[in-house]
Amino acid sequence: MSKESAGATGSATYTVSDAIVEGLVGAGVTAAYGVVSIHNLPIYEAMERNGAIRIVPARGESGAVNMADAHARVSGGLGVAITSTGTGAGNAAGSLMEAWSAGTPVIHITGQVHSAFIGTGQGYIHDCKDQLGMLESVGKAAFRLGRPNEARAVISAAINTALTPPRGPVSIEIPIDVQTQACQGGPFFFESAHQISRDEHGLEDALELLKVARRPVIWAGGGAVSSGAGEEIAELAEKLCAPVITSQAGRGLMPENHPLCIGNFANFPEVSEFLQHCDLLLSVGVRFRSNETSAWRTRVPNIHIGIDADLRALNRNYGHSLFLHGDARGYLTAILSRLSGVPSVADDYRREIARVRDGVRTRLRKQLGPYETIMDAMRYALPRDAVIVRDVTVPSSAWGSRLLEIYQTRSSVHAAGGGIGQGLPMAIGAQIAAPDATVMLMVGDGGFLVNVGELATMAQENLPILIVLFDDGGYGVLRNIQENKYKRHIAVDLKSPDFVKLSESFGIETAVITSHAQFPAIFEQMVSKREPALIVIDMSEVGQMAEAFAGPPGV
Known part of the structure; x- marks a missing residue:
């Protein structure tokens, strides 16, 4: 989807910084967290001129990225952090790693020294040996905006990259001289969603496996949250009488007082033992992190259907007998619309679910x-x-x-x-x-x-x-x-x-x-x-x- 901009209006010069801010606003950004510096002042000026973004002055760059990270997690949109070049960008690195680990779409905008001095080692103030390389190593991607008329392309690419599964933080570094240069107006190109073609054959195979399962279990994570699949998870669980284990990131996909919600207890021995006696696992957007699986000692059923928008999730920590690559909510909606003839789950399985759910809570209490x-x-x-x-x-x-x-x-x-x-x-x-x-x-x-x-x-x-x-x-x-x-x-x-x-x-x-x-x-x-x-x-x-x-x- 393109979003047209008129560019310069009146006699004021329309700059790269104006284009960056306009792109953020077009993508729904309402707040930016950062630390002002001589190498990002033009961006702050552009935000003030635009007036649509709340400027939150953090006291440190690491905190600014954490704020942007949580903003994105709670709102479901983009988080934005602004730092200076060199030390300021370095201070943000640890928090960018956290956003990467969580799969949070954060846009990190940082300055850069004057274009003529990048990589020269001359000691330009706030200089950094390889800032772009550092930012690439701690996030999903990093871009350098080196020419004024690339502004729209770069901000569009950065936002699309951050929002495309697997989501993650994307940095844009802009040399201080480029930030104030005039640039052309024109469209931004924002993809509403990165759609992956649904595997219809795989979907039919999944339906057949689900129909014959007598002891199914669902394990849902952050990918299901990103997809907005909470209602579908709950509906499918009730239709199959399948208990729902969640990762830490998947908490809330099913209300945790629901009788089918085991919750974030996968690394408890009682749940690990229960999993070994289930006959089918449906995992939805789960990383299977080490601290949530007792360093992967937790065993899962031999029949494992995985749904994930990240192709690299295939067999990453646990093997899949069937893997559906794409949007979790889309697949779950299709499964719910076509799933029929599901046999009744035995009463002893229902009682076992209740026993496991209540048992881990009682023991921890x-x-x-x-x-x-x-x-x-x-x-x-x-x-x-x-x-x-x-x-x-x-x-x-x-x-x-x-x-x-x-x-x-x-x-x-x-x-x-x-x-x-x-x-x-x-x-x-x-x-x-x-x-x-x-x-x-x-x-x-x-x-x-x-x-x-x-x-x-x-x-x-x-x-x-x-x-x-x-x-x-x-x-x-x-x-x-x-x-x-x-x-x-x-x-x-x-x-x-x-x-x-x-x-x-x-x-x-x-x-x-x-x-x-x-x-x-x-x-x-x-x-x-x-x-x-x-x-x-x-x-x-x-x-x-x-x-x-x-x-x-x-x-």
């Missing part, structure tokens, strides 16, 4: 100790459509990613690559993407301090994020791993600031919890206020979990 009260109070007070952002911390990893129920897609945000400290900026991007939603962040003191500067961004933007900070004096997950394996602690016990004073210095209301019994009333009050807030849970006072969490199996 017994490990929580005082945090069971905290978890239940969270779910009780939060609206069903609340967006729950989880940093890497003991409560998030142990129970927030499994027992704290999610009821719809795009309301669960986590670090897919497992990197600590990305939660706060992700919560900011999530809140701006969904301004009417309640956004809660679960974070530890160690992770919070990684990007603590973004607390200033949250305050400046007056975002009603509710932060629940679990303070255990350092890196709790790693401390537990060290304790279990080495019987000593190294570099995990950390000094923290006074979180109350820090938060209140930004005008953010703060409360401290020293007993699990205090939490429900305080949390419910904070949720109802819809204002920026921080609740610090002093874990040394509240107490430890009944069973220490030392990382997922296989890590």
